[in-house]
Amino acid sequence: MALPVYVKRQREAPILSLANGARVAEMVVGGLLLISLFELVLHYNVADPNLWARYGISYVRGFWGTLGYIAFVLPVSVALGFAAGWARVSRHRLLAWPSAAYIDFFRGVPLIVAILFAFLYGVDFVPQRIQFFLEDALGVSASTLPYIMAALALAAHSGAYQAEIFRAGFQSIPRGQVEAGEALGLRHFQSMRYVILPQTFRLSLPPLGNELAVLIKDTSVLGAFGASELVGLASEFTQQIPISGGELVWQFAIWSAIALTYFVMTYLVTRVLRLLERRFRTPGLEVVSL
Amino acid sequence: MIRTENIHKYFGALHVLRGISLEVKRGDVLVIIGPSGSGKSTFLRCINLLVRPDEGKVFIDGVQVNRPEISPEWVREQVGMVFQSFNLFTHLTALENVTLAPIRVKKLPKAEAETKAQELLARVGLAEKAEAYPAQLSGGQQQRVAIARALAMDPKAMLFDEPTSALDPEYIREVLDVMTNLARDGMTMIVVTHEMGFASSVASRIVFMDTGLILEEGRPSDIFEHPKNERTRAFVSKILR
Numbered sequence: 001m002a003l004p005v006y007v008k009r010q011r012e013a014p015i016l017s018l019a020n021g022a023r024v025a026e027m028v029v030g031g032l033l034l035i036s037l038f039e040l041v042l043h044y045n046v047a048d049p050n051l052w053a054r055y056g057i058s059y060v061r062g063f064w065g066t067l068g069y070i071a072f073v074l075p076v077s078v079a080l081g082f083a084a085g086w087a088r089v090s091r092h093r094l095l096a097w098p099s100a101a102y103i104d105f106f107r108g109v110p111l112i113v114a115i116l117f118a119f120l121y122g123v124d125f126v127p128q129r130i131q132f133f134l135e136d137a138l139g140v141s142a143s144t145l146p147y148i149m150a151a152l153a154l155a156a157h158s159g160a161y162q163a164e165i166f167r168a169g170f171q172s173i174p175r176g177q178v179e180a181g182e183a184l185g186l187r188h189f190q191s192m193r194y195v196i197l198p199q200t201f202r203l204s205l206p207p208l209g210n211e212l213a214v215l216i217k218d219t220s221v222l223g224a225f226g227a228s229e230l231v232g233l234a235s236e237f238t239q240q241i242p243i244s245g246g247e248l249v250w251q252f253a254i255w256s257a258i259a260l261t262y263f264v265m266t267y268l269v270t271r272v273l274r275l276l277e278r279r280f281r282t283p284g285l286e287v288v289s290l
Numbered sequence: 291m292i293r294t295e296n297i298h299k300y301f302g303a304l305h306v307l308r309g310i311s312l313e314v315k316r317g318d319v320l321v322i323i324g325p326s327g328s329g330k331s332t333f334l335r336c337i338n339l340l341v342r343p344d345e346g347k348v349f350i351d352g353v354q355v356n357r358p359e360i361s362p363e364w365v366r367e368q369v370g371m372v373f374q375s376f377n378l379f380t381h382l383t384a385l386e387n388v389t390l391a392p393i394r395v396k397k398l399p400k401a402e403a404e405t406k407a408q409e410l411l412a413r414v415g416l417a418e419k420a421e422a423y424p425a426q427l428s429g430g431q432q433q434r435v436a437i438a439r440a441l442a443m444d445p446k447a448m449l450f451d452e453p454t455s456a457l458d459p460e461y462i463r464e465v466l467d468v469m470t471n472l473a474r475d476g477m478t479m480i481v482v483t484h485e486m487g488f489a490s491s492v493a494s495r496i497v498f499m500d501t502g503l504i505l506e507e508g509r510p511s512d513i514f515e516h517p518k519n520e521r522t523r524a525f526v527s528k529i530l531r
Contacts, residue, residue: 174377176373176377177379177380179373180373180379181391182340182366183338183371183373184390184395184439184440184443185367185395185443186391186394190394194390198381199380202381282380282425283423283426284424284425284426285380285425
């Protein structure tokens, strides 16, 4: 009976705190050290001013392109994954069955093949009226539409994996808690909103962070189809190095810079999720560490 | 207060309840005993419509509630329930467990709901555990929070589904004490339990159920000391030993 009195959970420090700034700085220094090591061995210089005078514009364009794809694909994939994960555990077969088919399909098809199909044929599935609307209202030209379809395929691919994460989250909530909610007079959607979802959210965060890191890096696959993003533009540029009078050793410098960029982006996203995880940590709902 | 008429329930081919009729008056404590699988829990769930009876009528305060026009949520506001496995919401503190339904269902202002929840937690002896999460509480404490949670809806009656059978022996007493006080305060209760001490001191009536039927009904002294039915006698002798 003499259990200690527990205090309400302490508020975590905000995401942009000094301690986190220090962590990021530490990581950047580590990355730079790693690159200097490569430079020593391979005799190239990532910060070569001659290189950046030529490649800089392409890098910046690629960087914003990649950020744009991430900004599009990340929320769409989470929305898709969440909806499909929810539908997957639904009692209604009309919801559960299509969701299962969707998950199985995208898990079974290589990402690059799924993107290829969407890129080549995806536009054919968009009704003309919507195509006109996209062009007139949002300025999406006919030539960018295939890239949007390709990005959607990427989101759908990741969404299928995220659906399984959310499904596991839903299924680990004991049925008795739903019954208890019902017995208190909560309506079905209230049980969902106040009992099930908050717990699913907490349980799904750690694996979700992992999947989002994969997704960020997978936007580079779009580059293979000529999308204007880091990897696509860089491979275009490296092919032209001999023609534009550059040194072949620039290849190492460019790909190192790109690797570092992705590293920083995935690190930041997983960091934010880790902080969310800590902020919502609840006794009895933590993922056990062995 | 609560009356059932000829309740039948089937799970597939299984005929779990075969015509249960009984009445509980205001302030009465009805204890249901019987072997496992006899339909006790299912019958309790028929009263607050967590399980819908296939046949028969359930009345609360004279109103038949198993009708399509009556929302089950309304029925569940009238009758609180406490479960064998507590079923506290893991992500909420004890206090938040108690305030959730009053805030979301009764639309009570948060401050008011919290004041009331504090009183209820004090009533079950857990005033200082308001900020603890279920995982930080013992089984007995969790079950007492669950009782406070049900009481927070101001139910007219309370259903208890084997509230102590998942508890370690040392925690049974504290839960039974809370229930005894509740009965003394005049709460109408239907309790499925095998705690014979509680049954004989608190129950106004005892019902013995087996194979989906009520086989015997009477005062605690009748059932425990002079059971008439063969199977009641066998069951009582087993659990009183």
